[in-house]
Amino acid sequence: MGKNEQLLHDEAPAFSSASRVKYYNIVIESGKGAIVTDADGNDYIDLLASASATNTGHAHPHVVKAIQDQAAKLIQYTPAYFANATAAKLAPRLAALAPISGPVALSWGNSGSDANDAIIKFARAYTGRQYIVSFTGAYHGSTYGSISASAVSLNMRRKIGPMLPGMVKVPFPDPWKRLPNESEDDFVDRMFAAFKLPFETYVPAEEVAAVLIEPIQGDGGIVKTPTKYMQKVYDYAHEHGMLFAVDEVNQGLGRTGKWWSIEHFGLEPDLMSVGKSIASGLPLSAVIGRQDILNSLGSPANVFTTAGNPVTTAAAMATLDVIEDEHLVERSAKLGERAKAFFEAEKQKYPFIGDVRMYGLNGGINIVDPETGADDVDATTKLIYRVFELGALIISLRGNVLRFQPPLVITDEQLDKAFEILDQAFSDFAAGKLSLPDNADEMGW
Template sequence: MNNKKILNTEAQSLSNASRIKYFDLVIESGKGSTLTDINGKKYIDLLASASATNTGHSHPHVVEAITHQAQKIVQYTPAYFANEPAAKLSNRLTQLAPMDGPVKLAWGNSGSDANDALIKFARGYTGRPNVVSFTGAYHGSTYGSMSASAVSLNMSRKMGPLMDGFYKVPFPSPWYQRSYETKDQFIERMFDEFKLPFETYLPADEVAVILVEPIQGDGGIAKAPTKYLEKVYQFAHKHGILFAVDEVNQGMGRTGKWWSIQNFPGIKPDLMSVGKSLASGMPLSAVIGKQKIMDSLSAPANVYTTAGNPVTTAASLATLDVIEDEHLLQRSYDLGLKAKAFFDKMQQKYDFVGDVRMYGLDGGIDIINPENKKADSDIATKIIYRMFELGVVMITVRGNILRFQPPLVITNAELKQAFDVIKQAMQDEANGKIAFNAKIGWSAD
């Protein structure tokens, strides 16, 4: 069977809500930063399974750990009994947490339920009901995490009412800065907008937690200004509000540091959620927090039949080994500089390339209309479709932003090859050679 036949067969039974449409691609295998489809065509992967395979596809050490553990026992619910890999991992992860004082964690299966758990513990510890998050945020698809999200209308359309007690404030994405504003003026205006709910209708002493992606993922690979996040952090602590960070997409070495919050010196969260690359894409997540918060609830407030099972935690232990032994934090930083230099050149050459943001191997590249300089989803879509034809997988977020998140193990040769393809795709767009006008991706909402 080929890609289209398999997709046609699947379409008879798969809900439309279950996949964001991009390309007709059926993945058969993967190795490192290379994917192979069911037809045998190879692609360089610049998505890393939505930043869930930072150690690359089928890394030998991770595969060996999964295989070895599966031969002993695949699953026995950690809701009742312990297993050795999870016990080892819990200690290793809490030591890595960017927090002061004793730290504990609770397991989950995905980033979504890690954020649900984060909300539970925040409410349990503070005795307060309300949650503040940011526009542009993607925290997951369960009702709790979805209620905290604000990145796509299809995450709320026809499913309301969402959970009560959730409030959104504007995220200070760079495209909201006005032409006449200095950076400091922009920060002050956005912080004034952050405070407005607290000054008008939302009592600060009734807010349990402020939840933020320090660098938004699906919201556009955009970093909050450091001074802005410091102001929010100080506001939270002044009012007894917990400060929590979502590290599901941006953690595990993605930005050249273990956690994206480490790009903001001096800010230490009370809680954080981790998932995706925690176990190299295996279904494992965690909420990590200060001990006094994590001990505020009792079982079975946050137990799951499979969360923290022997196979996924063994995979996670191996994942941590790979990141440390192969120096992937430094590799992400170094290759990120190369990527930034490349996309800066593309910005100088092509008038449809706007702002370039790169934090390690973690980039958002704005595609704009050359005439009015506004976001242009049509041009961005044509570029990624042409890249796909040429053997490189990249998607867009917010419709017009190229999402650059390759596995951290990508080789220099693969990176150069990917750059050559991107350059060709952009040149083909400049020459008007790309004939593609379908609505795909997040822009298809």
């Protein structure tokens, strides 16, 4: 029995089935840059970046040193009662990076989930209204507020209701909802009419506190909101006194070729949630927004014992250094163009590759049945498992979408090798050489 197998065997009786989306039977033991190593010593090119939580790669020397230096001085003293030096320096630096005009403030959290909870809190407090509008396909987190705003998996609802009251879902304008021969403008008009329907029938617009949206959905399939649709939602929200809030947890910090995904639209949010890569994967998040909104609550309405602690904020300071000094936002845009060209070329070779969506080094690639164009979950599972066998880590979303999100520090050579692996997997599938892994029924969302 190898170390991977032994560790998983020992963990199994003590670990909840609710706490991991299963893919491959490995245990990650170490990582460097865009390479991770399992407990048996196997190396993999990481095409997932820990769910876009390690944009700066694994064990970046500057981030590691910041963590080590801070841990040697002070690991924790609750920011709930006293400031610490690293958090005090990080707050204005991060606030200045937010795509929001005027005075900006923030409040710390431990994960993207509680940052989205905080959006709900502050929006309700500031407006005095109860309803929060979110979208189908959204993943905002797993705390009760964020999971109530999410709509990407039935297992985020089964057996745990009732959910947070006052949450309203509207359909996200997925490209696969576009009708045959429907123009972009007609599609946007139809989806916007569906957005307005609740406010015309059962949800008074004057009682809605905020609209919460991922400008580019992450776990919903890596798909960008149509620009004209986003503008209509933005205008409608502000016309009716609703705050416009964006979730940047998955798609922020350079992932899309810009600092924030909302910058692709030229719009300023009132509130935004940040997490995952802000501290290179350490547990830190923030809700950031207009200062008057962030001061609409008094403590301890959004206080956590460890949120904004010295070590995580030191890691975040170093993370921002790396993104700026190594020009990772620009690198994401540049490498994203290479990745888009690769997948578009593969699409011409292999009819089972459907829609290719790439925004920075950040993509969703649909795998379909060439005969019908329908989603092909089995084919996708065969492909990701073959990629794994060939030495790279990639997973599926929505059953048939390849999730392509390498660390932004991936080298040109590593990216070329990843393309070779993907092409080999596609070729093997086209030749009928692939079969489903034994645990296929357990794999994926």
